Amino acid sequence: MTEPQAKTAEAMTLVDGSLLPGGARFLEDLKKRARAVCVLCDLLEALADDLPRLAKGPLHQARTLCAGEVPRYFRQMNDGLIPAMRGRLAKEQRDDADQPLCDLLDRLAADLGEDDARLSEIIDMLDGVTDGSANAPSEETLGFAFRSYFEAMRRQRCWEDQVLFPLAARTLTHEDLVLLELRFPARAPCAGCSKPGGCAARMGLEGAPGR
DSSP states (O other): OOHHHHHHHHHHHHTTTSSOOTTHHHHHHHHHHHHHHHHHHHHHHHHHHHTTOOOHHHHHHHHHHHHTHHHHHHHHIIIIIHHHHHHHHHHHTOOGGGHHHHHHHHHHHHHHHHHHHHHHHHHHHHHHHHHTOTTOOOHHHHHHHHHHHHHHHHHHHHHIIIIIHHHHHHHSOHHHHHHHHHHSOTTOOOTTOOSTTHHHHHTTOTTOOOO
16 A cells, blocks of 8 residues: 555544545534634624623633634644645646635735734733733723734634635645645644543534534
């Protein structure tokens, strides 16, 4: 058995017992974590609306997602999906008609990098409020940071659902998806939750509809 064949067989074993063929699990797992981003947006909006009161439950849930499912979403996008799509376009060596798509993917990667960096700022703010630090951000700072983040992420998530994910399903080959699945196992526990399946399973996101 050649190495590619062995990898394909391993991927099929990873999803044995489910209804998903090898390779299909990666996109489903990515969409699940994208839904976790939507849940974080809802939590940040609720927190912003309730200022100056900050309920411990939403604070904890938001912090858990910021430490687990959402960073994994960024990694799967920037280290997995986007490079795979660019690599597939390069392998097919199509004409200049693909250049706008490549430019779009480059811009998306840059935007996701900025969103990931801003997530670190949100984490610091949530920690400051939770710990009662003297350096905790003001109500105005919290409201602006939360709203600017969830508004931008909701626009991006809508575009991903309507454009990027369908395009990825058409562009990537079965082999591309199998390799992505091997690199990003769907059942890997996240940093914020020791339960297999990550924070999404813990918060009931497994079957949640996308926003």
